[in-house]
Amino acid sequence: MVTLEKIACLALGSSLDSLGAPLKAASCETSSETGREICHDNLSRLAALGMGTKYDVCASPHSSAIPGVCHSFTPDGRCISLFKTLYTNSCSHQCNYCINASGCRCKPEAFSYTPEELARLSLSLYKSNYVEGLFLSSAAGRDEDVIMEKMIEVVQLLRGKYQFKGYIHLKILPGASKGHIEEAMALSDRVSVNLEASSPSRMGEMSPSKDYSQDILQRQRYIRDLSRKIDLPAGQTTQLVVGGSDESDEEIFRRVVYEYEEMEVRRAYYSAFNPLKGTPFETRARQPLWREHRLYQIDWLYRVYHFKPEDICLAFDEGGFLFNSDPKIAIARGTLDGPLDLNSAGYRDLIKVPGIGPRSARRILKLRKSKKIGKKDLHCMGVRLRKASPFLIINSQRDATLDMWSL
Numbered sequence: 001m002v003t004l005e006k007i008a009c010l011a012l013g014s015s016l017d018s019l020g021a022p023l024k025a026a027s028c029e030t031s032s033e034t035g036r037e038i039c040h041d042n043l044s045r046l047a048a049l050g051m052g053t054k055y056d057v058c059a060s061p062h063s064s065a066i067p068g069v070c071h072s073f074t075p076d077g078r079c080i081s082l083f084k085t086l087y088t089n090s091c092s093h094q095c096n097y098c099i100n101a102s103g104c105r106c107k108p109e110a111f112s113y114t115p116e117e118l119a120r121l122s123l124s125l126y127k128s129n130y131v132e133g134l135f136l137s138s139a140a141g142r143d144e145d146v147i148m149e150k151m152i153e154v155v156q157l158l159r160g161k162y163q164f165k166g167y168i169h170l171k172i173l174p175g176a177s178k179g180h181i182e183e184a185m186a187l188s189d190r191v192s193v194n195l196e197a198s199s200p201s202r203m204g205e206m207s208p209s210k211d212y213s214q215d216i217l218q219r220q221r222y223i224r225d226l227s228r229k230i231d232l233p234a235g236q237t238t239q240l241v242v243g244g245s246d247e248s249d250e251e252i253f254r255r256v257v258y259e260y261e262e263m264e265v266r267r268a269y270y271s272a273f274n275p276l277k278g279t280p281f282e283t284r285a286r287q288p289l290w291r292e293h294r295l296y297q298i299d300w301l302y303r304v305y306h307f308k309p310e311d312i313c314l315a316f317d318e319g320g321f322l323f324n325s326d327p328k329i330a331i332a333r334g335t336l337d338g339p340l341d342l343n344s345a346g347y348r349d350l351i352k353v354p355g356i357g358p359r360s361a362r363r364i365l366k367l368r369k370s371k372k373i374g375k376k377d378l379h380c381m382g383v384r385l386r387k388a389s390p391f392l393i394i395n396s397q398r399d400a401t402l403d404m405w406s407l
Helices: 004-011 040-051 115-127 144-161 178-187 200-206 212-226 249-263 289-303 309-315 327-335 358-367 375-381 385-391
Strands: 028-030 037-039 069-073 079-086 133-137 167-171 190-192 236-242 267-272 392-394
Touching: 069 133, 079 115, 079 167, 115 133, 115 144, 133 144, 144 167, 144 178, 167 178, 178 190, 178 212, 200 212, 212 236, 212 249, 236 249, 236 289, 249 267, 249 289, 249 309, 267 289, 289 309, 289 327, 309 327, 358 375, 375 385, 385 392
Parallel strands: 079 133, 133 167, 167 190, 190 236, 236 267
Antiparallel strands: 028 037, 069 079
């Protein structure tokens, strides 16, 4: 099992490049596991920079036991382990929700890697089969252009000097130059720029030091346009904070539709707002994780099921918020005239039925060419009958009327 102590051992021999006040002499002890000396400054840095990416979503939750190691999915569906870290946690931006921001009263001690030591650490973890790639993000430091150069240097060392063949996801800092973005894309499997907010006005409330149109959207356009000539296997992604500025779920969804259609992002990720002590937003309400989950559901309906935005909007209440229930049920009730005949309904109608997805809908169409389909057949196909049966007529029988479509 990977432990923080093992990761620290792999980092030994690299000097600490602190961006804050000079550090005190490192306190060290001998590892009971390896017999090597472990310096607590290394442990502190790994914890600070590893946990600094906690709210930077790539797929699955951050591991609390191993700061810096998380799981993600490649374009072909494989689950892989990534070393997920900040280059530095020192920041000059005024993000009102972030503990690393310049205005935070409880800022952690500032740490940074050097490009060489981070490249060596990532390679060591990779060669030891602890991880299969690197997810590199960063705060902006004192000068985001300098930090972006250092992040690119890390990847250049990995790809060039160390012939690293693993997966790399590199964050593009707000306001990064087009030249830096082009360099990053040429070396990475995936890049991303975090939207954080759903509109310029919401960004002004959450992070007044960032220009939404220039620092964020223009950088996404650079990535989109450069993708025409640079092979970026996993494309670009983005992320939004959910509930950081009282925006509705519908606001978030409409922005994400724009991202998919205009910016050609591959995925959008959502992070429920969590107030942190010492930040200007510390007294704001924590957002429930179910809100994040419901946004992922409508994102899936749009991106994978290809539901129309106007149909998905039927899942929102009058204020533009989702209920804590399957949004597909509300969409089905609003778009279907009544229960569907299982043995005659078309594909586009079948996938609107809760409990039936694209794969099972195609299986239904294929099987009914040779026989009448019953409940047992649906069960064998993996259809969730409890959700699906109120919306279906199966061999002239139905389990419910439209008035009962409220599961």
